[in-house]
Amino acid sequence: MLPIAVAVWTVALLCVFVPAAAGWCALGSGCGAIVVLGIVLKRREHAASRAGLIVVLGIVLKRREHAASKAGLIVVLLAAAAAVSIAAMSAMPARDSAASWDGRVVEVTGEVTSSASVGRDGRLWMEVQLTGIGSPGSVRGASAPVRVGIDPADGFDLGATLRVKGEAAATDPGERAALVVFASTASVEVAASGAFAVAADARSAFIERSTRLPEPGAGLLPGLAVGDTRAVSTELNDDMRTSGLSHLTAVSGANCAIVVGAVLWLAALCGAGRVTRIIAAAIALAGFVVLVTPEPSVIRAAVMAGVAMLSLMLGRPSAGAGMLALSASGILIADPWLASTAGFALSVAASGALIMLSPSLTRGLARWMPQPLALAIAVPTAAQLVCGPVIALFAEQQSLVGLAANLLAAPAAPIATIIGLLACLAAPLPLLADLLAASAWLPAAWIAHTAGITARLPYAQVAVVPGIASAALVGIVSAAVGVILTGACRTVPVVRGASASVIAVMLALGGAHVALNGPLASATSPDGWSIAACDVGQGDALLVRSDSRIALIDTGPEPEPLAACLRSLGIEHIDLLVLTHFDLDHVGGVDAVQGRVGAVLHGPPGESGDERMLQRLADGGAAVTLATAGMQGELGTASWQVLWPQRGSEVFPPGNDQSVVLEVEGGGVPRALFLGDLSAEAQRMLARTAHLRGSYAVVKVAHHGSADQDFALYQDLRPVVALFSAGIDNDYGHPRAESLASLEAAGARVLRTDQEGRLLVGLDGDELQLWTERQPP
Structure with missing residues (x-):
């Protein structure tokens, strides 16, 4: 097979x-x-x-x-x-027909085919099988899988029929959903019924009961027990991902295996024979699937886990591998698009590791420790070793603490899952349900604390370039670790020696990486800088420093590039965070400074997700304020002033043209102007109303140097240095040639993050000092 x-x-x-x-x-x-x-x-x-x-x-x-x-x-x-x-x-x-609505406002009807989960944008996301699509008011029949994002609401359960209006976007080839719909309005046409409705009510009651318990652990408990992650905070979800524990927050093969294993153990304890145990486990697994919503990912996980546990119980790993291959083939024939999803690949890999590798690891580890402890360590270790290369194909981050975190969480996960599941099923008996939920809370809180602590360890994860090369590298290291731990090839010294060499080289490289990005990270950075433009790709992240006080203007599109820039400059705390507007390339990296910000100035929020981001910053201890023209303050001995948005700028919608424009000067900081993403029209209005005076030493060019500029403004500003923050080979062609030429014609020295990397500007008396990370082409 x-x-x-x-x-x-x-x-x-x-x-x-x-x-x-x-x-x-x-x-x-x-x-x-x-x-x-x-x-x-x-x-x-x-x-x-x-x-x-x-x-x-x-x-x-x-x-x-x-x-x-x-x-x-x-x-x-x-x-x-x-x-x-x-x-x-x-x-x-059918997929092509659905994709033809790309970029248009559509109205769709369909049946919910998955559980709903809260995305990073704050929306509630779910899979929907289309029954109709068209312009608002003219829906025609259709049949294709789509992904729908709505504002959080109740009733959107598996089996419900919904009607949604919103903007549609086609997906890339290989994605399971043919279309993504960002809903502006959504309603339930027909509520879920039958077993789906009963399961939904049971989950809702369990979530309500769990969230009355203290955090952390309260929001995590429904995810551990029944796969409902709606109560998991964004911060905890990120910690779970960083620590390699995210597979516990949704229904994965691990959850299904825990249920099957518990039933098999209980049936064996009652003296049941092998056939009876298998039947009881199959019935329990089917009931569990219905309770947590029988969406494709859950069915897939159940099949994989059932096959793995059955093969182990029969003591025939090779037969289990054949059954696993048969199951995977059947699932792919039913839905070929699962072949390109990370979840399916990880399910197959983890189940294969449980069947084929964990017995060998158990025998190898048993040479140095008791058999039960060896088994407890072998199962998560096997999954990590096999899944690591798969993760490297898709993810831009590799967790370095995943194995340790899984070992710490391993004793608590089955307890929280089983007792939490019993608490969910005991809903008709409130006292018993409360007792069970409180009992399950303790192991859930342990897992939440484990995730939080390990995720905040230095170098908990490293950035990698997803693809075949990274997967091959991780695969070589995993194979080497597997050879050493299992004791394989003991009769072939060359293989064991090569494996030991690979591990030694990786440890040496890892130690060097830790040193260069930790204690030595800021050793090569000059001390005299006062303005820095971090190289975060296609986005903005600029720093201003005066008397050891730090202001950060925007955070770039991803947390890790910003975190690396802050480490390289030795920055631990942000005194003032300015979020000019809420486009992803300006706020996507905010998690890198979560909990380390004193005050936040922000532009007008446009969506509910923007408000939730600000609330998270406030929960982390920051004082959050909406920026308006005329606001002033101090940063060390430097002074800052907000020049935009002004009264009358409301004619522009929240976004680029309502970007916060900040002026900073004094205290060792050269006079600087940061223009956010203003377009030419907004720039002209700024010039008329802000009473800009004199020249500026440093100007951050608006919108990454797009062509939509008021070049007369830059002539009036007469910048000595023009900073362009853009990504290499971005799809927009930023910075545009005409913008570069205009700034050079205005007499500015042009500095570009896409060509020169991190840019630093300092002030030595009356002279500017410039440092670049790379030589320009």
Whole structure:
């Protein structure tokens, strides 16, 4: 089954990423299967050919070396490849029809097919199977999977029929949803009914009961027990991801395995036979799936976990691998787009690790510790080693504390899951449900504390470039660790020596990375800077320093680049955070300074997610204030003043043209103006109303140097240095040639983060000092 699963997965990936290839794959695989089958049938007088026919019909031969069995394997392989190609090809027209609404305001109707979860933007996201789509008021029939984001509300449960109006955006090839809809309005047309409604009510009651308990742990408990993450705070969710514990906050194979394992243990304790135990575990797993919503990811996790636990109970890992491959093949034929999802790959990898690797790791670790402890360590270790390369294919971060965090959380996770699940089921008995929920809270709080502490350890995660190269590197290291821990290849000193060398090299490189990015991070940074433009890609993150007081203007699109810049400059605390506006390239990295900010000035918020971001900063101890023209303050011995948005700027919607414009001078800071993302029209209004006077030593050019500039403004400002904050090879062509030429014509020295990396500006008497991270081309 393994070659068949690999073939099905490969063909599925090809079909979903290159849709035009689906027809050719179906034709080629189908014709190949017919040709091979014809050859086998033509030689029916030979016993081998009859054996081949038997293989085609699905009966496994004991003598696999026969040529007929090989022919049968080829026929099944080609038939499976044809099946997944046909499945992909048949879904294409409906998906293309849905994707044709890209960039338009649409009205859609459909049935919710997943549980809802809160995204980083504050919206409630769910999968929906379309039944209709069209312009508002003219919905036509349709059938395709879409992803819908709405403002948080009740009633959007699995099985409910909803109606949504909003802006649509087509997804990239390979994504399971054909369309993403950002809802402006949403309503439930038909509420969930039957078992789905009962399960939804039970989950809601459990969430309400859990959230009455103290944090941390209260919001996490429903995620651990029934996979409902709506009560998990954004900060805790990020900590779980950083610490490698995020698989516990949703229904994964681990949750299903815990349920199955608990039922098997309880049935064995009652003296039940093997068949009875398997039946009881299957019934319990089916009930668990219904309770936590039988969405595709849950069914997938249940199948994988069931196969893994069954194979371990039968003591036949090789048979388990075959069953796992069969399950994966069937799931991919039913939904080829799962081949490109990280969740499916991780489910298969983790289940495979549980079946194939954990027994060897247990035996290897048992050489140095008791068997129960070896088993407890082996299971999460096997999952981490096998899943690491898969994670490196998709994620831009690799957790370095994941193994330790999982080992610490391992004893608490099954307790919280089982007792929390019982508390959910005991809802009709409030006293018993309260007692069970309180009992489950303690291990949930332990996991939440574990996530918070490990996520805040130095170098809890490292940035990587997702892709095959990173996956190969992580795979080599994982293989080396596996060889050492399992004691494999003890009779082949070369392999053991190579594995030890790989680990030694990685530890040395890791130690060097820690030193260079930790104690030595700021050793190569000059002391005389007062303005810094961090290289955070396509986005803004600028620092102003006066007498050891720090202001940060915007945070860039991601936390890690900003965190690296702050480390390199030796900055631990931000006295003033200015969020000019709430576009992702200006506020996406705010988590890098969460809990380390004294005060926040911000532009007008536009969405509910903006308000939630400000509330998180306030919860972290920051004083949050809406910026308006005329506001003034001090940063060390420097002074700052808000010049925009002004009265009358309300004609512009929240966003670029209502960016906070800040002027800073004095206290060792050269006179500087930071223009946010203002367009030419807003710049002209600023020039007319802000009474800009004199020249500026430093000007942060608006909107990353786009072409939408009022070049007369820069002539009036007469900047000595013009800072352009842009990313390498960005899709917008920033900074534009005409903007660069205009600033140079105004007499400015042009500095660009996309070419020169981090930019530093200082003041030595009356002269500016400039430092760049790289030489310009």
